[in-house]
Amino acid sequence: MQFAVIMRATDSSSHSPQAQLALPKQTFQMLTGEPDPRIKAVYPFAGERAGIFIIDADSGEELEDMIGSLPSSPRVTAEIHPVGTLQGWLRTLEQMEQQLAQVAPAGS
DSSP states (O other), X not given: OEEEEEEEEOOOTTSOHHHHHHHHHHHHHHHHSSOOTTEEEEEEOXXXXXXXXXXXXXXHHHHHHHHHTSTTGGGEEEEEEEEOOHHHXXXXXXXXXXXXXXXXXXXX
């Protein structure tokens, strides 16, 4: 299953500017090298200390392990959303149409 994971930097004003840059830089270096194959896409947000990751994981535990393996993980919050496919949504809509057709009064 794929997950959209929005990661935002937490307040690190108690750390030196060098320390504030070190972990995100390590994370981006890792992602431009040979990233974990479960990471399908990464999009930093322009002008923010945040970004979105598309991660393929079989379970919540695997997803948490993946997020925890990123160097910047101690200094970010993660907002996690499971994502579906267009084909899946189309199937759901078709099922809903069938259910509505079964309960619709005659002549409507």
